[in-house]
Amino acid sequence: MEQAILEIDRITKVYGTKLNPVRVLEDISFSIDQGEFVGIMGPSGAGKTTLLNLISTIDRPTTGKILINQTDVTRMREKKLTTFRREQLGFIFQDFNLLESLNVKDNILLPLALERIRYQEMMERVTYVTKILGIEHLLDKAIVDISIGQKQRVAAARALITQPKLILADEPTGSLDSKSATELLQYLTAVNQQEQATILMVTHDAFTASYCQRILFIKDGAIFSEIVRQGTRKEFFQKIMDMQTAIGGGISYDLY
């Protein structure tokens, strides 16, 4: 049996005050095994970002446990969490967060700045991840001189450089055109397959989600359903669209 990298155990999240509580997540449980590529979808306001913030350890659940690589992060103190986040998690956001004062290579190396790793080892790692992501020829370029699609792949390389146990992606194709989005998703699939990297991706977009192996649908703060890819990606895309219709409410249908 595969090892669970992420275990969500009956979490709830309540915002607001005691007199006026806002229940955003209601009793969510699921787990993700090493090497899975899982999507989270659901209508606007369903609680996807809230859930991702809890898994990112940026926020804490009101009740319940979150285990990442068998460590309960809900009980960890802030200082330890900062190190944990740096060592175990990789983040890919919609708006890359690259530093324009650094070139591509130094942006990718940034997360290793605090680690004690030999330069040669760092460079071997850079060569490896940039090759998978098809950006090995861009290492000396300035950030302003590369395309948006390339920027997102640089951001993906930066997320991978520490060999994180879990990669969290929040609408990673959100600012990309369809060609760049397709490329990024193909590269993420390669990363997932060749590196056995575990990826959890939040997206509202059925095309993007169709690259996942499994999708959890969230509605009104609870898991509404789960679908697993069995046939082709196109068939899975259709299944996702059908589920979006069933779930209803606030979903945009971006067709590429």
Ligand SMILES: Nc1ncnc2c1ncn2[C@@H]1O[C@H](COP(=O)(O)OP(=O)(O)OP(=O)(O)O)[C@@H](O)[C@H]1O
């Ligand atoms: N800090 C907060 N205080 C009170 N309510 C909040 C807070 N953060 C989020 N919410 C509420 O929680 C619900 C879920 O929000 P969340 O952003 O997690 O949804 P989402 O599924 O990510 O939506 P979207 O797809 O639009 O980004 C919403 O109704 C939102 O208004």
